[in-house]
Amino acid sequence: MSVAGDETGGSQVRRRRRLSPGKRLPAAPIVGPALVLALWAAASAAGQLDPAAIPAPWTVLRTGVHLWTDGTLPNDILTSLRRAASGFAIGLVAGVLLALAAGLSRVGEALIDGTVQLNRAIPALGLIPLFILWLGIGETFKVAIIAIVVYIPIYLNTHAALSGIDSRFVELAEVQGLSRFQFVRQIVVPGALPGFFVGLRLGVTGSWLGLVVLEQINATSGLGYMMFQAQNYGQSDVILVGLVVYGIFGLVSDSTVRLFERRVLSWRRTLSN
Template identity: 60%
Template sequence: MSTGTAVPPPAVAPRTGAARRVRRLGPGRPLPLTRAWGPLLLLAAWSAASATGALDPHTLSAPWTVVTTTADLLADGRLQSNLLASLTRSALALVAGVGLGTALALAAGLNRWGEALLDGPIQVKRAIPSLALIPLAILWLGIGEPMKVTVIALGVLVPVYLTTHAALRGVDARFVELAETLGLTRREFVTRIALPGALPGFFTGLRMGVTVSWLGLVVVEQINATSGIGYLMTQARTYGQTDVIVVGLVVYALLGLLSDAAVRAAEGRALSWRRSLAG
């Protein structure tokens, strides 16, 4: 039988510090200079192993030896001249590969006959590593610059084609319906909707292509080359100069990082409209 007396709520025990602590399942906030911690740790371990004698200098030269060698190569001009040769090869191959890959992606992505004729052969090329074509490229083009540029360009072509073609084919059907409702011509649809919508895919392929160009350059420059960072490393291998080899590896790494950063900056500028739409 109810007495009409209000029953007070049960007392809630105060939360302890452990109870108040939020359980974090994710990785948490990124640390400052996140990407630098790994390389710095490797550099510290390398320096410590070299200083204590645990690392034989004939196996891997000490960091300070590599720095001294870099200064010597800069002083006599060998590093600059070979770097220029490598940059020239990579730039020619990158322009050719990106241009051809984009053209093929447009032809296959915007036309059903183009896709029927082009997509199959490029998928076959995708399954064949570009470096596996070197023997055939030597037979066809010799061992000079055309062979080196062609092999690198074929490697660049594939990722640019694949990502751009997928972006063109993945245009939202709602945009197609909107274009039809507005009465846009096919040319207007391509220039105003399809191509801007494919830009993110193109830049993804471009970043991959830039990486592929440096990977291919490392190999082709060691095939009867007379200049380039790879040639410098091959000569150093002949004479057992591990310090020069490490300098070449560092140069390749820096070229890859800087070129990727440049593409990302260009992507940010070209796709700034996406941030504006997102608010």
């Protein structure tokens, strides 16, 4: 009986283990992009793609090297990075502070949450004409729009995580006599971090999406401006160079946030780890 029971228990354990996704694959984030690149190269080599519309990967690479050596691409990249970083930093701080104020105070929630939800219902890029009238057509309005695109997902996810903290933890903190600062550090921050990182990843992606559009509006430099000029001259290879650079930046920034998230939240036992 004991042998049969052990065999039954072992089979149940094996069945349970099959439900798990298993170990993380090495270099998992780049497997998908590498497959797309391989299919693109194969289709180009087989003559299935129109070179005027979708140039081959080696043509795009050659164009990128040329743009880099003549100094055009480095200057545009630095300009885009500066715009994205400025807007992202402002949006990050605003999203976290507003989420804390709304999540830890009923008065703050009444004043902030409805306004943010209204702002969320209005497409951020639809605010461009109004912001141009308010801030002019220079760099300020571009940074402001990126900040709005960033702060909304950070606020929404952080506020949702704060609202989802189990009330029993709050009661335990009150019984233990924790101060406000101790309560925030020991209960609020750990409870809000998972939602915060989700919002952070969405905010990072949103900053690049907003930048693509904004740099085509009265800009004289940046990746979006380079792509807009290439459109006027029918240079699809230059457009693809810009898209590839945007994609690399987006993939690297998202992977960095995910790595940081796994390190900070290493105490959680989830399917992802």
